[in-house]
Amino acid sequence: xxxxxxxxxxxxxEIWPIFEKKCVECHRAPFEENGKKKExxxxxxxxxxxxxxxGSENGPVLKAKDPSASGIYESVTxxxxxxxxxxxxxxxxxxxxxxxxxxxxxxxxxxxxWIGSKDGMPANVGGSVPGVMRKREHEEFYKSLEAGAKAVxxxxxxxxKAAGAQIAPISTTSTLVRVDFLTGVSSCTDEKVAxxxxxxxxxxxxxxxxxxxxxxxxxxxxxxxxxARLDLRQTKITDGGLEALSGLKxxxxxxxxxxxxxxxxxxxxxxxxxxxxxxxxLTKITPAAASGTKGLNVVIK
Ligand code: HEC
Numbered sequence: 001x002x003x004x005x006x007x008x009x010x011x012x013x014e015i016w017p018i019f020e021k022k023c024v025e026c027h028r029a030p031f032e033e034n035g036k037k038k039e040x041x042x043x044x045x046x047x048x049x050x051x052x053x054x055g056s057e058n059g060p061v062l063k064a065k066d067p068s069a070s071g072i073y074e075s076v077t078x079x080x081x082x083x084x085x086x087x088x089x090x091x092x093x094x095x096x097x098x099x100x101x102x103x104x105x106x107x108x109x110x111x112x113x114w115i116g117s118k119d120g121m122p123a124n125v126g127g128s129v130p131g132v133m134r135k136r137e138h139e140e141f142y143k144s145l146e147a148g149a150k151a152v153x154x155x156x157x158x159x160x161k162a163a164g165a166q167i168a169p170i171s172t173t174s175t176l177v178r179v180d181f182l183t184g185v186s187s188c189t190d191e192k193v194a195x196x197x198x199x200x201x202x203x204x205x206x207x208x209x210x211x212x213x214x215x216x217x218x219x220x221x222x223x224x225x226x227x228a229r230l231d232l233r234q235t236k237i238t239d240g241g242l243e244a245l246s247g248l249k250x251x252x253x254x255x256x257x258x259x260x261x262x263x264x265x266x267x268x269x270x271x272x273x274x275x276x277x278x279x280x281x282l283t284k285i286t287p288a289a290a291s292g293t294k295g296l297n298v299v300i301k
Contacts, residue, residue: 009104012114018097019046022087029119048116064109065182067102113138145226145250149175149202156198163195164188170204176226178205190216200224209233215241226250233257239265246271253277263289270296
């Protein structure tokens with residue numbers, strides 16, 4: 001497809017070496033030293049994707065697309081004499097390293113299948129969370145997803161971009177794209193989502209978080225056959241609206257953080273056979289319903 005963005009930052013090749021050199025000495029799986037058990041500082045491990053997503057004893061340290069709300073970025077940009085500057089001693093990150101980290105988070109903090117240490121990894125993580133799918137599984141999933149997806153014509157791209165969408169290939173060689181409206185969430189309405197229909201065949205990741213969409217947009221989304229990841233956080237969607245998504249065949253993860261979704265909505269989501277992960281912090285989904293959905297990892301806290 002046409003070049004829509006420069007190559008995305010590759011976590012394993014570009015970010016992990018920085019963490020490995022400057023962070024994991026203090027932020028890794030517990031280990032024994034001189035007969036004493038050493039725990040990761042602040043309960044934070046940076047030696048595995050699932051652990052980075054889990055965060056520290058104080059909560060999340062990474063918010064995709066939002067570096068300033070991500071502790072792992074904030075802490076390396078603080079002045080060196082600040083107590084919370086990371087690393088607390090030794091070499092700070094170079095300007096180039098800080099910029100890479102920032103770009104990686106802005107691009108969506110995709111681990112690209114990298115898992116890292118499996119020490120202490122919860123059983124329900126491997127192979128299900130998109131960011132931490134086993135690498136081979138990840139590659140195979142996207143390869144089969146891409147089969148038959150023709151490159152998006154330039155005119156179609158242009159029209160969608162004119163509607164305010166940001167569009168980028170999910171990897172440098174892929175015909176699949178990820179779409180967001182981060183440059184104008186409040187002006188992203190149901191009509192703007194409908195304007196994406198000409199590229200419906202190519203959309204693998206769609207981020208509509210904090211936009212002005214309603215259930216009407218879900219009917220459009222139902223027409224995106226290759227959609228694997230959908231972010232609907234803090235929108236006005238309802239339980240009933242989610243029923244429209246039941247025909248999606250490749251949806252792997254959905255984020256409904258901060259919406260009015262409750263147990264009835266979760267029931268509708270459970271009808272999507274391919275769905276593995278539901279991120280549902282600050283919703284009305286009850287713990288009983290969350291733990292009662294077989295084969296579905298529902299994260300409510
Ligand atoms: C020499 C040990 C050491 C190294 C190296 C180190 N840290 Fe830390 N880190 C700490 C300690 C100690 C704390 C807890 C500080 C506190 O509670 O005041 C901490 C806390 C943090 C926190 C805050 C966690 C929270 O939510 O409270 C983040 C984020 C963090 N480190 C990121 C990093 C990153 C990113 C790197 C690498 C660039 C790094 N650290 C390197 C020792 C280290």
